[in-house]
Amino acid sequence: MKGLDIVRLEGVEKTYLMDRVKVPALRGINLSIEKGDYVSIMGPSGSGKSTLMNLIGALDRPTKGRVFIEGRDISKLSDNSLARIRREKIGFVFQQFNLIPRLTAIENVELPMWFAGVPKVQRVKRAAELLKLVGLGDRMKHRPTELSGGERQRVCIARALGNDPEIILADEPTGNLDTKSGEGIMRILEELNERGKTIVLVTHEREFGKRANTIIKIRDGRIVG
């Protein structure tokens, strides 16, 4: 189903208020991401790429302009509607992994399904499958502190896939990993893309960024190429 815009941004601006001073983070972004695409967003730190990522991920609302996900304008939706979109459409992979330390690997993977109200038996079954998919079938009962960085990131990917979302948003997923582990993570993401998932990768690592089908360069809150 290529050709359909799964994400579209129209004239999006985002301004933060810091100590009563307006700081523009994004200054008029127009952008389309097709379903099944593999996009990397690249730019130096402070360029606004994380802000862009938060808007695409329905974590935040634009100050101006509109954000569409699967054709639906989400820029004016309530907190709860945004939560539902995140739950169903989007899977996040963070640089800091953001796993809950008290919960085991499998429990962390269950989390988005928990919020979606998936019954326990199904939840556990799917979480186990996802962990096997990322190669952690033998680490399910481990807590995050008992896992290596690469393993943690794989748990995070498994969690992102919990409710089978269309879009995987990966914010510097290799930023805290050594090259080998980073490569492993990239391979998993690319494999997911081959299976039809839309991958949006935010990175400042050229080598990884260049592997995407579409590269969006951002600087000072504007797309520069």
Next chain:
Amino acid sequence: MLQYIELSLKNLSYRKARAILTTLGVIIGITAVVSMVSIGEGMTKAVREQFEAFGTNKILVTSTMEYGVRGKGLTDGDVSNIEDIVGVEFVSPMYSVAAGGEFKGEEKVITVWGLDPGKAERTFSDVGGYRLLKGRWLEPGDRNVVVLGYRVHDDFFKSKVELGNSIKIQGEKFRVVGIFKETGDPEHDEAVMVNIDKLRELMGREKSVTAIVVRVKPGYDVDEVRQKIEDSLERRHEGVEFDVFTSQQLINAISSSLKVIQVVFGGIAGVSLIVGGIGIANTMIMNVVERTQEIGIMKATGATNSQVMRIFLFESGVFGFFGGMIGVLIGYIISTIINELAENYLGPGVLTTAVTPSLAFYAISFAILAGVISGLYPAYKAVKLDPVEALRA
């Protein structure tokens, strides 16, 4: 619902020491509530039972004249007047005095109740505690005989006083014909009963009466009869030299003063529960601050505000629940200990506290409610967190 409870337990067990300390506040509060309420209930029940044992169909007339004050106290004239009132079944005059007692050369002041020997049993046999251990009640024609309270028989004098022994009252010999069982009330157990006329002769107060017990005929209104007795006495006496109560009035008066005690007890207990609640609120605020990033993760993975709210409210409710459960348990233990102590020092059945199922239910519900209320503000704080900023924390 079940999954929220599961998650709460998991979250709380992660910081065990903190969870235990927080719960301790609620435990103390609920323990206080449960033991105070059960003591209050026990006291009310004890008083009610004592008066109900006296009989709700009885009216007690007492003289307010103090000993040694000149004036017309209650007399035999009043007794025969009351006998003529409609609805009165029977009237039993009493004369009580602290007199000089002597047994085997040992002299002690003793409380002596004078009763009409023919009416003694009918007046008191159905009153709680007055049960014969040995011998018999006073009977018509008895003059120099006495029935002893249990302690008088047992340890009031250096040696035990048994049936057939004689004790001296105001220098005159009385033969022991009966001994009452122990009632637990020293006023009863350290007193003796003799013929009222004989006693008044000894004391030189021929017509005096200190109290009159009136029994109302079945089918008559006790309060109406009481009113008639009061009117009749007022006609004969100037000024008020007597009190007329029904046992119901006494129960009501004492119950209402016990209510006040219960409210005060409950208030103190309530304050400690509020302190417990503040403890929960404090812990929950700490939890929210510590788990800011986690709240961000929950929101990023699709938790709605109401789900986040529920997660934190369940956690604080679980504090309340455990605090309540343990508090009720300790309250129950305290109540049992009090019962043991009361039985040993006050006598059997005098004070029986009880943690009823409904008290336990209300206490636990109240604890959960206190927990949830304490969690409202911290949960609201969690809900209000911006997911982007929370993730960055």
